[in-house]
Amino acid sequence: MKIYRKELEKLKVYKPGKPIEEVKRELGLKEVYKLASNEIPFSPLYLRDALTRELKNVSRYPESNCFYLRKVLAKKLKVCGEQIVFGNGSDEVITLALRAFIERGEEVIVSYPTFLIYEIQARIEGAKIRRVPLKDFRYDLDAIARKVTRKTKIIFIANPDNPTGTYLAHKEVEGFLRKIPKRVLVYFDEAYFEFAPNDFPRTAALLKKRGNIIFTRTFSKAYGLAGLRIGYGVASLEVAGILNKVREPFNINRFAQCAALNALQNKNFLKKIISYTQNEKRYLYRQLQVLDISFIKSATNFILVNFKKDTRSLYEYLLGQGIIVRELRSWGLKDFFRVTVGTHKENVKFIQKLAYYLKNS
Amino acid sequence: MKIYRKELEKLKVYKPGKPIEEVKRELGLKEVYKLASNEIPFSPLYLRDALTRELKNVSRYPESNCFYLRKVLAKKLKVCGEQIVFGNGSDEVITLALRAFIERGEEVIVSYPTFLIYEIQARIEGAKIRRVPLKDFRYDLDAIARKVTRKTKIIFIANPDNPTGTYLAHKEVEGFLRKIPKRVLVYFDEAYFEFAPNDFPRTAALLKKRGNIIFTRTFSKAYGLAGLRIGYGVASLEVAGILNKVREPFNINRFAQCAALNALQNKNFLKKIISYTQNEKRYLYRQLQVLDISFIKSATNFILVNFKKDTRSLYEYLLGQGIIVRELRSWGLKDFFRVTVGTHKENVKFIQKLAYYLKNS
Numbered sequence: 001m002k003i004y005r006k007e008l009e010k011l012k013v014y015k016p017g018k019p020i021e022e023v024k025r026e027l028g029l030k031e032v033y034k035l036a037s038n039e040i041p042f043s044p045l046y047l048r049d050a051l052t053r054e055l056k057n058v059s060r061y062p063e064s065n066c067f068y069l070r071k072v073l074a075k076k077l078k079v080c081g082e083q084i085v086f087g088n089g090s091d092e093v094i095t096l097a098l099r100a101f102i103e104r105g106e107e108v109i110v111s112y113p114t115f116l117i118y119e120i121q122a123r124i125e126g127a128k129i130r131r132v133p134l135k136d137f138r139y140d141l142d143a144i145a146r147k148v149t150r151k152t153k154i155i156f157i158a159n160p161d162n163p164t165g166t167y168l169a170h171k172e173v174e175g176f177l178r179k180i181p182k183r184v185l186v187y188f189d190e191a192y193f194e195f196a197p198n199d200f201p202r203t204a205a206l207l208k209k210r211g212n213i214i215f216t217r218t219f220s221k222a223y224g225l226a227g228l229r230i231g232y233g234v235a236s237l238e239v240a241g242i243l244n245k246v247r248e249p250f251n252i253n254r255f256a257q258c259a260a261l262n263a264l265q266n267k268n269f270l271k272k273i274i275s276y277t278q279n280e281k282r283y284l285y286r287q288l289q290v291l292d293i294s295f296i297k298s299a300t301n302f303i304l305v306n307f308k309k310d311t312r313s314l315y316e317y318l319l320g321q322g323i324i325v326r327e328l329r330s331w332g333l334k335d336f337f338r339v340t341v342g343t344h345k346e347n348v349k350f351i352q353k354l355a356y357y358l359k360n361s
Numbered sequence: 362m363k364i365y366r367k368e369l370e371k372l373k374v375y376k377p378g379k380p381i382e383e384v385k386r387e388l389g390l391k392e393v394y395k396l397a398s399n400e401i402p403f404s405p406l407y408l409r410d411a412l413t414r415e416l417k418n419v420s421r422y423p424e425s426n427c428f429y430l431r432k433v434l435a436k437k438l439k440v441c442g443e444q445i446v447f448g449n450g451s452d453e454v455i456t457l458a459l460r461a462f463i464e465r466g467e468e469v470i471v472s473y474p475t476f477l478i479y480e481i482q483a484r485i486e487g488a489k490i491r492r493v494p495l496k497d498f499r500y501d502l503d504a505i506a507r508k509v510t511r512k513t514k515i516i517f518i519a520n521p522d523n524p525t526g527t528y529l530a531h532k533e534v535e536g537f538l539r540k541i542p543k544r545v546l547v548y549f550d551e552a553y554f555e556f557a558p559n560d561f562p563r564t565a566a567l568l569k570k571r572g573n574i575i576f577t578r579t580f581s582k583a584y585g586l587a588g589l590r591i592g593y594g595v596a597s598l599e600v601a602g603i604l605n606k607v608r609e610p611f612n613i614n615r616f617a618q619c620a621a622l623n624a625l626q627n628k629n630f631l632k633k634i635i636s637y638t639q640n641e642k643r644y645l646y647r648q649l650q651v652l653d654i655s656f657i658k659s660a661t662n663f664i665l666v667n668f669k670k671d672t673r674s675l676y677e678y679l680l681g682q683g684i685i686v687r688e689l690r691s692w693g694l695k696d697f698f699r700v701t702v703g704t705h706k707e708n709v710k711f712i713q714k715l716a717y718y719l720k721n722s
Contacts, residue, residue, distance in 0.1 A: 003514070003544050003573070004461050004603045016425045016610045025428075034421070043420040051416065052409065058620075059404040059585035060395070064377045067386075088449050088590075091609050099485060100365050104465060117609070124460060124607055153364070183364050212364070224420035227615035229449075242365045246485055248452050248478070249377045254588035255616050259419075 090231025113331035165298025192300035194222035451592025474692035526659025555583035
């Protein structure tokens with residue numbers, strides 16, 4: 001007897017990029033380069049002492065409200081502490097927003113293709129999904145604004161976008177927001193914010209003018225804390241207050257709080273990561289051009305490659321060579337793949353193997 | 362303009378026990394004993410090397426399916442790996458179950474007073490709450506069975522219960538389950554399982570006979586990993602499959618997976634904790650008897666004390682002395698408090714201060 005909700009029957013599950021451990025296990029490989037999940041290739045080892053000290057508190061629940069971290073982050077973002085809602089990864093904030101705002105049957109606007117979690121979690125909440133196709137691999141803000149109906153509740157905007165790597169600039173977003181009624185929540189997922197260029201939206205400033213915005217950022221990408229799970233959303237006092245009501249107590253573990261606090265204070269690591277990533281991204285651009293392979297210019301630490309034919313056999317070949325890139329079949333992009341900027345050594349090997357494949361296939 | 366769901370308007374928020382850091386901060390105290398949140402008073406320091414090794418992977422997302430941990434745990438529990446759903450603390454499994462099973466307006470049966478999260482999260486999902494009072498500080502299984510209607514979807518049973526510390530034995534639960542229709546999910550929250558006596562329900566065996574059961578356990582209590590956030594539920598393949606669909610990928614951080622795996626393999630720490638706790642609980646029982654204070658015998662690592670008058674002033678006094686116990690006002694038990702078994706030193710100080718208060722108030 002089926003006792004679960006009918007929405008869940010046909011629900012597709014998010015398929016994450018293959019973990020390094022799994023590929024090693026399955027293929028019996030010793031060295032595996034993972035260029036699949038937009039992680040930075042360096043772990044913040046400077047955290048060692050702080051985390052070792054935190055171990056003595058591990059039998060105790062974490063601070064439910066992230067007291068110290070909230071204080072430091074609020075100051076940095078120039079917002080009020082109560083405007084912040086922390087999530088077990090910024091993904092959790094997506095779920096919190098949907099749970100707090102969606103009545104069954106209300107509409108959520110997502111672009112397509114984009115980050116898949118918006119749609120999966122919105123379906124779980126019983127929302128009707130309205131998809132707006134990308135235009136030239138960018139979010140089509142005019143089409144999104146036209147798609148708003150009286151039933152629209154949330155518009156999700158990944159900025160910079162994943163998997164395209166393109167971004168919307170401040171002026172575009174500002175103009176767009178003027179067209180959106182205040183009863184609609186505009187959700188900016190800024191997971192790759194730290195990699196983005198100067199004309200990127202100043203979302204905190206836009207939020208001051210309009211209450212119907214939430215933006216989320218994460219410690220998983222540029223800060224190198226994907227393994228610890230911590231991200232956050234910033235919204236009006238009212239919206240953040242509601243999200244914090246829905247949030248479970250203790251959702252942010254102790255090590256994540258400790259690491260994020262230290263990460264905010266260590267500007268050096270972040271700076272190095274950003275500059276390393278930009279240099280290596282340029283290296284990859286150049287090499288792809290040499291191989292005459294199309295790609296989309298990216299405001300992030302990954303590149304969407306337009307392979308112009310089915311990538312399945314390339315993907316399998318690279319996997320066998322210990323290189324994991326991201327297939328985009330689930331996004332409907334079977335002729336594309338996504339590659340994360342790795343270490344120089346990883347990027348060189350990726351290009352070598354790609355060149356070898358092109359020559360011999 | 363209110364754009365959030367109306368269920369959330371009057372929602373009460375779970376108020377966690379005060380963290381040690383907060384009390385130190387607020388009262389300017391250097392030494393604070395926290396006997397408020399049913400944590401064990403020793404951190405599993407044997408994890409140090411394993412966690413230090415894991416730091417080098419921290420920029421990488423965790424295994425979304427907890428591959429290694431699932432394997433070891435399934436073997437230990439003698440269930441199939443796919444029957445397990447891991448949560449960011451076992452609390453998260455409560456939310457997953459509600460999101461997966463509750464259509465707005467369906468009914469959830471909870472006892473009262475009991476662990477508050479069931480009711481809070483069920484309200485968020487738009488469920489109708491049916492409360493069944495405890496009987497002599499125990500779950501009243503007959504009354505619960507009678508409360509089932511055609512709209513009932515989930516029955517929550519904390520076993521052992523929190524905050525009473527009482528438990529239901531195997532035979533009671535077995536008899537109860539026979540009365541419950543298979544379209545109702547019976548949710549056993551066994552967070553304190555490791556402390557419970559021999560006639561505790563063999564829930565995994567009961568699950569083999571009936572598919573409409575889920576039981577959850579946690580690494581937060583006896584294993585001493587509350588700060589890391591990891592718990593799990595075990596259910597039929599069908600139910601677990603659905604919960605894993607609703608679960609966000611990467612909900613269990615790397616350190617939690619690594620620590621839980623090591624914890625399952627270190628039987629010594631667990632054994633010591635259980636025996637220490639039993640000894641100290643007996644010490645507290647004896648001392649409370651000497652002070653002529655009533656309490657409920659507990660199958661857990663905490664004791665519900667019946668103070669027989671409002672505990673507010675006692676609570677404030679103990680707090681000023683650097684001892685945090687748990688007020689139970691939010692449970693409607695203003696004449697009771699809950700005290701966690703601490704270290705011997707902590708327990709002695711608690712008894713001393715309690716005795717002093719009684720003499721001088």
